[in-house]
Amino acid sequence: xxxxxxxxxxxxxxxxxxxxxRCDPISGHTALYWYRQSLGQGPxxxxxxxxTGAADxxxxxxxxxxxxxxxxxxxTLKIQRTERGDSAVYLCASSLLAGGINEQFFGPGTRLxxx
Amino acid sequence: KQEVTQIPAALxxxxxxxxxxxxxxxxxxxxxLQWFRQDPGKGLTSLLLIQSSQREQTSGRLNASLDKSSxxxxxxxxASQPGDSATYLCAVPNDYKLSFGAGTTVTVRA
Numbered sequence: 001x002x003x004x005x006x007x008x009x010x011x012x013x014x015x016x017x018x019x020x021x022r023c024d025p026i027s028g029h030t031a032l033y034w035y036r037q038s039l040g041q042g043p044x045x046x047x048x049x050x051x052t053g054a055a056d057x058x059x060x061x062x063x064x065x066x067x068x069x070x071x072x073x074x075x076t077l078k079i080q081r082t083e084r085g086d087s088a089v090y091l092c093a094s095s096l097l098a099g100g101i102n103e104q105f106f107g108p109g110t111r112l113x114x115x
Numbered sequence: 116k117q118e119v120t121q122i123p124a125a126l127x128x129x130x131x132x133x134x135x136x137x138x139x140x141x142x143x144x145x146x147x148l149q150w151f152r153q154d155p156g157k158g159l160t161s162l163l164l165i166q167s168s169q170r171e172q173t174s175g176r177l178n179a180s181l182d183k184s185s186x187x188x189x190x191x192x193x194a195s196q197p198g199d200s201a202t203y204l205c206a207v208p209n210d211y212k213l214s215f216g217a218g219t220t221v222t223v224r225a
Binding site: 006031033035040041042043044045048055056059089091093095098099100101102103104105106107108109111 | 119145146147149151156157158159160161164204206208209210211212213214215216217218
């Protein structure tokens with residue numbers, strides 16, 4: 001079956017613009033996660049969805065970042081008024097169920113560059 | 116808060132040599148530990164997942180050990196090849212969030 005997919009694979013935008021990053025999880029996976037990876041570092045947690053609701057958004061850096069998962073499948077990460085410091089690889093993962101015992105499967109990521 | 120450390124940050128070996136990559140974590144109450152491979156500009160590929168009840172997990176030339184009590188895991192790659200050149204990351208779940216190390220970047224010289 002298909003893995004986690006993310007679009008676009010690359011996004012270049014100008015400072016101050018709005019961007020949307022999309023994640024398609026593995027079919028049937030109820031939990032979805034967003035991580036951000038800066039150059040030379042490991043991914044850092046942003047937000048976690050269980051079904052349609054954001055169960056934990058404590059990793060979002062500020063209120064310019066927002067994510068939705070309206071039908072419990074596809075998720076969109078939205079960044080307003082982008083800043084150069086937002087440049088990173090944004091990774092999405094999904095798992096069959098929530099909880100640390102469940103393996104997370106990662107997508108290929110979206111590389112965001114803010115000029 | 117779970118802290119994950121990977122040493123060394125970078126490693127360069129000649130082809131054929133065995134690789135030993137280290138991962139340490141501060142909170143031993145983990146469900147499992149996962150090793151990933153990341154090629155430049157790419158996403159994460161899962162290599163091995165070791166459950167907390169296991170001490171070892173093997174897949175081909177890869178072998179990962181887990182010592183929960185000492186907060187350590189080691190990834191062994193036998194008979195390295197240039198195609199093994201990549202960054203290797205370990206991660207442990209903190210509830211549902213994964214905490215990652217910064218990775219070890221491996222270069223295998225032909």
